[in-house]
Amino acid sequence: MVRFELSTSSSAGAVSFDRLALGYHVPVVASPFCGAPPLSPDAEDELPNGYLRRHTWRSGAYVQIELARLQEALEGDPQILGITADDAAQHFIALVDRGATQDLSTVAERLELLQPTIPLVVRPSCRSGGELRRALEVIQRGEFHPRAAEVELLYSLDVAKGRDDVLADRAGADVARTLQTELGPLVRIEYRQVPVEPARRTSDPVRSPELDAAWARPSGI
Structure with a gap:
């Protein structure tokens, strides 16, 4: 990128440009x-x-x-x-x-x-990358609750808000509450009726088409 100072004047009066960015x-x-x-x-x-x-x-x-x-x-x-x-x-x-x-x-x-x-x-x-990585590790390892492996968790990083958005089965509300306590503002829990498939986790969120354009793709994490 090139930047330079430019000033000019005319009989009608002086006109100055502090900075012109090209x-x-x-x-x-x-x-x-x-x-x-x-x-x-x-x-x-x-x-x-x-x-x-x-x-x-x-x-x-x-x-x-x-x-x-x-x-x-x-x-x-x-x-x-x-x-x-x-x-x-x-x-x-x-x-x-x-x-x-x-x-x-x-x-x-x-x-x-x-x-x-x-x-x-x-x-x-x-947020820092370290905070977001730690939150992801907590979700993926499932060590925050004894029943974590029995509950389907769908999650995706919302880089704009600096948190993971998590969809949890209502039958696993106790697991989700423990996760919320563990991570605080680094996670947002939403409850939906999703199939329970033990020990299965995915980073692909359930999203409506109109929201797809608003979700940023994380990088460098």
């Missing part, structure tokens, strides 16, 4: 992100094309292709937890591990080298 700028937002702010009620309205109103700004095929390109490029990056969308601000966020060894400006400069053509900012997550 290229691909990735701003830094210093405040931690742990979920987007609430939107207006009509944001959840479904449009004729099948998208929710809040997804309109990112519903084009080009946006999805560019997002997939960036996600692939950042896969396994130890500094970045993943990319999520902020529908209120209408930009994507590269969520940086709270325990990252690089500062936010350095991460932003690295992302600019990828020449993103969608609105992208760098922002720290409210």
Whole structure:
């Protein structure tokens, strides 16, 4: 990316430009992100094309292709937890591990080298990669409750909110409550009637089609 100072003047008066940025700028937002702010009620309205109103700004095929390109490029990056969308601000966020060894400006400069053509900012997550890995290990090992192996748990990382969303059988409510106590804000429990298949766990969540576009693919965890 190239930046330079530019100033000019004319007989009509002086006009100055503090900085003119050419290229691909990735701003830094210093405040931690742990979920987007609430939107207006009509944001959840479904449009004729099948998208929710809040997804309109990112519903084009080009946006999805560019997002997939960036996600692939950042896969396994130890500094970045993943990319999520902020529908209120209408930009994507590269969520940086709270325990990252690089500062936010350095991460932003690295992302600019990828020449993103969608609105992208760098922002720290409210969680560290270590916290999220520990939560995942607790769920997968099933040592938090004697009956954990008997209860079907479907789970997926919500990188935007810094937690695992878990679907549990109501018959295993005691197991789910113990998991909630163990992990606190690192997990959100939802109860549904799901088949009980002992010792089977999956990281593939049960999701409705309209929510798929809002789930960020985690990386570097």
